[in-house]
Amino acid sequence: MIEFRAVTKRFEDGTIAVDELDLTVEAGTITVFVGPSGCGKTTSLRMVNRMIDPTSGTILVDGKDVLSVDPPTLRRGIGYVIQQAGLFPHRTVLDNVATVPLLSGWDRRKARARAAELLEIVGLDPAFGKRYPAQLSGGQQQRVGVARALAADPPVLLMDEPFSAVDPVVREGLQDELLRLQAELDKTIVFVTHDIDEALKLGERVAVFQTGGHLAQYAKPAELLSAPANDFVASFVGRDRGYRTLTFLHADVPVHPVTTAKLGQRVTVTDWTLVVDDQDRPRGWLSGVDGEIEVSERDLIAGGSLYDGSTLRGALDAALSSPSALGVMVDDNGAVVGVVKADDVIKALAKARAAGEVPK
Amino acid sequence: MGGWLFDPAHWSGPTGIPVRLLEHLGYTLMTLLIAAVIAIPLGAFVGHTGKGGFVVVGLSNALRALPTTAVLILVVLWAGLGDFPVYVALVLLAIPPIMAGAYAGIRAVDPVTVDAARGVGMRESGVLLKVEIPNALPLIYGGFRGAALQVVATATIAAYTGAGGLGRLVFDGLALQEFGQMLAGAVLVALLAVLVDLGFAGLQRLTVSPGLRPVGTGGKT
Numbered sequence: 001m002i003e004f005r006a007v008t009k010r011f012e013d014g015t016i017a018v019d020e021l022d023l024t025v026e027a028g029t030i031t032v033f034v035g036p037s038g039c040g041k042t043t044s045l046r047m048v049n050r051m052i053d054p055t056s057g058t059i060l061v062d063g064k065d066v067l068s069v070d071p072p073t074l075r076r077g078i079g080y081v082i083q084q085a086g087l088f089p090h091r092t093v094l095d096n097v098a099t100v101p102l103l104s105g106w107d108r109r110k111a112r113a114r115a116a117e118l119l120e121i122v123g124l125d126p127a128f129g130k131r132y133p134a135q136l137s138g139g140q141q142q143r144v145g146v147a148r149a150l151a152a153d154p155p156v157l158l159m160d161e162p163f164s165a166v167d168p169v170v171r172e173g174l175q176d177e178l179l180r181l182q183a184e185l186d187k188t189i190v191f192v193t194h195d196i197d198e199a200l201k202l203g204e205r206v207a208v209f210q211t212g213g214h215l216a217q218y219a220k221p222a223e224l225l226s227a228p229a230n231d232f233v234a235s236f237v238g239r240d241r242g243y244r245t246l247t248f249l250h251a252d253v254p255v256h257p258v259t260t261a262k263l264g265q266r267v268t269v270t271d272w273t274l275v276v277d278d279q280d281r282p283r284g285w286l287s288g289v290d291g292e293i294e295v296s297e298r299d300l301i302a303g304g305s306l307y308d309g310s311t312l313r314g315a316l317d318a319a320l321s322s323p324s325a326l327g328v329m330v331d332d333n334g335a336v337v338g339v340v341k342a343d344d345v346i347k348a349l350a351k352a353r354a355a356g357e358v359p360k
Numbered sequence: 361m362g363g364w365l366f367d368p369a370h371w372s373g374p375t376g377i378p379v380r381l382l383e384h385l386g387y388t389l390m391t392l393l394i395a396a397v398i399a400i401p402l403g404a405f406v407g408h409t410g411k412g413g414f415v416v417v418g419l420s421n422a423l424r425a426l427p428t429t430a431v432l433i434l435v436v437l438w439a440g441l442g443d444f445p446v447y448v449a450l451v452l453l454a455i456p457p458i459m460a461g462a463y464a465g466i467r468a469v470d471p472v473t474v475d476a477a478r479g480v481g482m483r484e485s486g487v488l489l490k491v492e493i494p495n496a497l498p499l500i501y502g503g504f505r506g507a508a509l510q511v512v513a514t515a516t517i518a519a520y521t522g523a524g525g526l527g528r529l530v531f532d533g534l535a536l537q538e539f540g541q542m543l544a545g546a547v548l549v550a551l552l553a554v555l556v557d558l559g560f561a562g563l564q565r566l567t568v569s570p571g572l573r574p575v576g577t578g579g580k581t
Contacts (some may be wrong), residue, residue, distance in 0.1 A: 049479065051475070051478065051479060071478075071481075072481045072482065072483045073481070074481075075478070075479060075480060075481035076480070076481035080476070080479035080480060082472065082475060082476055082479065083472070084472050085476075086470075086472045086473055086475060086476030086479070087473075087476070088473060088476070088477070088491055088495075089470075089473065089495060089569075089571050089572055090491075090494040090495050090569035090571050090572055091569070091571065092571070099480050100480050100481060103480065103481055103482065103486070132569070132570060132571030133571065134571060148480065149480075
């Protein structure tokens, strides 16, 4: 558990970066600090491991005042992941990951064995251990950064915009990976980002910071969207917040059957037909073809996003992005289950609202 | 003219070419060692703390402006003949490029890397010795090799005050109007400069992490 008690940071030039921050980060959760640049989110994070010391106030990690511990010792007990990973370019990936265990006095063999184990935990082939950081992609470097932070098995992990320098597709993969890791490791994670979508996706609790170092709201993501504390929070979570609220609803949507055809099959297309491969995975749509044809990749109209049965947002997006207005739902193996319609999603939302499932 | 250099008589005895070469190499290596011991810690410390950069730049420029021959003569007048004045003059010549290389090398280390070093719990000495210096090595070598070339060339002036080295061939040749000997001296100095640089290039390859070579060429994959 991390507690901020009346923490203020005033820089030498008089700017107040953090103003009287009171906040408790619960153990075993991911807490996200989010806000525009200059709102004090990174400064708040960096005060936890004393990369910056507060002007006044107290920060407790598991009940212990951080100012009572000498910074290097404190930092070895707190995992730290930064933007662009910050790997040591002159050290191999394995030695990068082994850094903290070695600093803590483990012998080299044990530290390297632990490092190899961590590479696997973060989803990297141990063969990467012999490479140097410059030989890895941005996403791979960031995985190594996470492995390095976890090496000494610290209870607390600080992550300062760790995924903001990688492209959106890789970022999404890393986010999913972090959620998977957290489910196994159960760390107390503080995650800083300026991306509200990332905050809402990762955070069990989200602290929205406002310019001038004020904490504007500290709440669960669904509550942030449905009941923003002030205009700043409302505008920061964005105009799409009604749509984003759907992310937190898991209501059932009726699934309709759909006409399918396999590649290479001879069919007569009368209505929108979903073309699937041998494993029933969707390949694309067919529509408006005269007479009987043999289905080939060439005739396909690209499909939209796929709905995996999890959230209403996924269902609605699948329906809205599909050329046939039918959102394709797939099972865990990627095989077609049926289709959903946007109208049904709206009805499910209304029903959830009536049942009081939408936070007010 | 080249006859002097290839005359076997000049390749033996206490004033033969091998002796002069070794003397010259001795001046060079000892000078570089002393200069490195002074300049690398100074440049690295200033680079690490970020304070006193103007001292490094000012000192370097002032030292560069000193005419080496004048320094040599002044120290001879004060301390008498021998190797000591030679070392003073050459060390003062070697310090600026080595110090500038160390300073620039440390400053050029990515601040993100240094932040990460502190963030994982390294002490300041660890940050400097385990992260900044290893990453600054290519630039440190750059300054050092530049200094080495200057010192090899300039060590000829040792002979001006009666000390040894390849300068003897140049100065004796001049005194005796023996231009073949002068040419031999010049050629050997140039050759030695190339060899010394190759030696340090080899050392650099052995001591700089493969991770710091340009992408695509470095390390085993």
